[in-house]
Amino acid sequence: MTKENTTIGVIGLGVMGSSMARNLAKGGYRVLACSRTQSKAESLQADGIIPSSLRELASQCPVVVLSVTDGAAVEGVIFGENGIANQLQTNSLIIDTTTIAPSEAASVAARCAELGLRFLDAPVTGGDVGARNATLTIMCGGTAESFQAAQPVLQLLGKKIVHVGESGSGQMMKAVNQVAIGLGIVAMTEALLLAESRGLNPSMALDILQGGAAGSWALSNYAPRLLAGDLKPGFDAAHMLKDLKIALQAASGRCELPGLATTAALFEKLVATRSGVGNHALMEAYR
C-alpha cells in the first residue's frame, strides 16, 4: 500500500475525525471524507480533503477510518441501507476509532468477516490535542494481519499503537482506560471539594496534591481549567458517561466495581443537569 495511489476514507468529522482526516492528508494519502453534516467535509477542502458521499467513498477506498458517535452509528454506516459494506471491495479494511462496546465490536468484526471485509477496533485516547498532534494512543483489536495492514494509517494518527488482542479487545482496553480516567476525575473533584468546603485555598491545595502520591494527569491538566472556571469540553461529559456505561457492562458478571458504579452515577447526574460541559466539570454534579 503506497500512499500516493491509496485513497483513504474518513467517516465522521467531529473534533477527532477532522484531525485524523487532516493528518492522513498531510501524510500523503488521498482522503475522501463524509459526515452526517456535509458542511464539515466541505470546510476541510482547504486541507486537500475531498468531500464525498458514503457510496462514492466506499467504492474508491480500500481503507476506511470511522470516527462516529456510538455502536449504532458504526453499524448503520457499515451495514445500513446506504452502508459502505455494499460498495467496498473484498478485503477492504475498516478501522473503527469510535468507542463502542467490546461485544458490539466483536459482532461487527464477525459480520464484516462474513462479507469478506476486515475490521479493526481501534479506539483512541489522548483527546482533541492528541488527535491534532497525532500523538494518540490507539488500542487495537483484530487479527494480527489486520493490525499490520493498518499500521501505515495508524502511524499517522497516533504515537503509541498497541495490538491488544482479538476483535473487541481494543474496546475492552479503552473501557479499562475510561474507568481509570473517570475515577481519577472523582479523586480530583472530591479532594478539591473538601478543600473548598473547609476554606483552603484551592490553588495551594492543587499545588500540594500534584507534587505527591495524590498526583495525576487529571490534577495537572483538568484541575487548572476547573479552577479557572472553564468547563468547556475537552472531552464531553456525555461521551464519558457513554464510555462508563460500556465499562459497567463489560464488568457485569465478572467483577464488582463499586468505585466505577459511584463514578457512573455521578456522571449520570452531571449529564442530566448540564449539557455541553467537559468531563472535568464533574464538580457540577455535587452542587
Add this chain to the structure above:
Amino acid sequence: MTKENTTIGVIGLGVMGSSMARNLAKGGYRVLACSRTQSKAESLQADGIIPSSLRELASQCPVVVLSVTDGAAVEGVIFGENGIANQLQTNSLIIDTTTIAPSEAASVAARCAELGLRFLDAPVTGGDVGARNATLTIMCGGTAESFQAAQPVLQLLGKKIVHVGESGSGQMMKAVNQVAIGLGIVAMTEALLLAESRGLNPSMALDILQGGAAGSWALSNYAPRLLAGDLKPGFDAAHMLKDLKIALQAASGRCELPGLATTAALFEKLVATRSGVGNHALMEAYR
C-alpha cells in the same frame, strides 16, 4: 536558634520518626529520642541519637517533633500523666507530624497555648522514601510565628513546606491529600481488575494507562508493586483507613463525597480481611 546548641526531641520512632531523627542529627542538631518501644531509640545510637525518657527529653528540648499513631497518642504524649507539657519550658515548640483530625489538632493547639506552649500541626506526605531522603511535603497549621520558628527543623525533614493556615489547617490539607490518594488507588484497582477479569495482559494495560489521561502517581508507583505480588507497606492500609475516616469526618455536614464513602468502605473491608499490607493492596478487598 543555632543548631550546635539546640537539642531537639523526637517522640515516636516508627518508619517516619526514625528517619526524621536521623535527618535532624545529620543536620547538626543534638537529638534526644523517645519511643514506646525504647529499643527503637537504642538502635539509633549509631546515628548519634540519644535515647531518652519523655521527662528528660521535655526538660532539655525547646523543640519537640512528634511522629506517633493518632490523636489520642498525641494528647497522651503532651498532656498525659508523664506528658511533656509538665516539663517543657514556656514557649517551647511542638511540631506534630502525626496525621490526626483537624479538630483534634486545633484543640491540642489551644490547650498548648493556654500552657504557654507553641504547637504546629505539620502532617507530611511522601512516605517512607520521602522521610528517608528528606523530600517530604509538610503541611503546616498554626501561627505564622510558629511556622517561622519551625523552619530550620522542617527544612531538614522535607522539601515542600507550606503554611496552610491556622491550627488544624495542616491536618485539613492532609485529609484532602488522602482523599485524592485513596480514590487514586481505587481508580488503579478497578481499572486493573476489569483488565484482569476480561483477560487483558495487566502489564500491557498498565503501560497504556500510564501514558495518557488515566495516568497517576498510583499507577506509576503502586501498580508495578501490585502486579509483582508485593503487598508490603509502603504506607499501611490501616493508616490509610484512619486517614480516610478523618476526611469523612472533615467533610461531614459540609459536602457529600460519595466517592470517598465508597473508598473508605473498601479500605474498611481490606483492613478487616488482611493485616500488614500496604494501601496499594486494595485489590484484596475485591476478592
